[in-house]
Amino acid sequence: MKYRLDGQALFYDEKVASVKHSYSGNYFDGLPKLELIRSYDSKEIEQPQPLALISWKARNIGTHRGISNAWLREIKGENYLWINPLDAQKRGLNDGDRVKIKSNNFEVFGRVMVTEGIRPGCVGSSYNFGHYAYGSKTVQIDQVWTTAVTGYGHTPFGVSEPMKEKTGYAKGRNTGFSVNNLLVLDPVLKNTSLLDQIAGGVASLDTKVEVEKA
Secondary structure (H helix, E strand, O other): OOOOOOOOOOOOHHHOOOOOOOOOOOOOOOOOOOOOOOOOOOOOOOOOOEEEEEEEEEOOOOOOHHOOOHHHHHHOOOOOOEHHHHHHHHHHOOOEEEEEEEEOOOOOEEEEEOOOOOOOOEEEEEEEEOOOOOOOOOEEOEEEOOOOOOOOOOOOOOOOOOOOOOOOOOOOOOOOOHHHOOOEOOOOOOEOOEEOHHHHHOOOOOEEEEEEOO
């Protein structure tokens, strides 16, 4: 075989099966399975919204702190919410429309990109934009107000049609919307989003949203 799998493929993971859930004390199942979205105390999370929200890293920004680089922000000025044409048609949305995105805990405003690149029933965006700190606005430190980082130059980077952006000066650090703010909060832990019970990381694929024209 030209492309062979040289590593071990685990259909049953003994290491996972040897670990207990820190709330219930029960051992995890070593077999892969589909489960309901649950809180830390294993109760099902009710989400009436119809669209599953996914996210990814913007290639031009990388980590969140990359938003401070104005040259990188010139490549793409904001993050769009990808939506399938079938879902967009049901909601009367066109490419570049400004929309309100609502989850159980939060709502943000952004723009949609209507594309076949995402399946029906699912929406998604890069999570690197929509800063509300990190120099995007004034903050008070030791009774002294800082100055927000502003744009530079005189050429606006104000186009709103996805995939048709023209090169220009960068927008501010607060452009776009924060995907992470939409994540469903765990009703037991309260101050954090839902978690992957086995690995302990953020359950960033467990949030559902609704999208409407703003």
